[in-house]
Amino acid sequence: MSRNEHLSEPDIDEIRGRLEQTRHLRLMLDLLEETLPGQYASDGLLAELWALREKFAAAELTELCKTGQREYLVIRPLPPAAPEPLAAKAAEAIKVLDDLGLAIRLA
Numbered sequence: 227m228s229r230n231e232h233l234s235e236p237d238i239d240e241i242r243g244r245l246e247q248t249r250h251l252r253l254m255l256d257l258l259e260e261t262l263p264g265q266y267a268s269d270g271l272l273a274e275l276w277a278l279r280e281k282f283a284a285a286e287l288t289e290l291c292k293t294g295q296r297e298y299l300v301i302r303p304l305p306p307a308a309p310e311p312l313a314a315k316a317a318e319a320i321k322v323l324d325d326l327g328l329a330i331r332l333a
Contacts, residue, residue: 237293244289248282252303255279260306279305
């Protein structure tokens with residue numbers, strides 16, 4: 227028996243469907259943050275954008291909990307402005323999970 231034979235596959239379509247709306251909002255927020263002209267980037271605005279990102283993450287978590295796939299680990303995407311050490315550590319951790327056959331890509 228291989229290491230993944232005892233694991234049931236998640237219903238990818240169900241998960242995608244539940245996350246589609248917040249995914250689009252998060253992508254728009256990413257684009258806004260990446261292309262925001264410097265003269266508009268105040269601490270207050272950046273804090274509000276971060277608060278929106280947190281609300282999207284909370285909404286996604288709520289939807290994921292409704293799918294019944296609680297035995298799966300879901301990793302939130304990093305914001306474009308994530309510090310390089312964090313991004314590098316996250317990438318390495320995900321690579322380890324992928325190498326072990328424990329990562330399932332939804333895209």
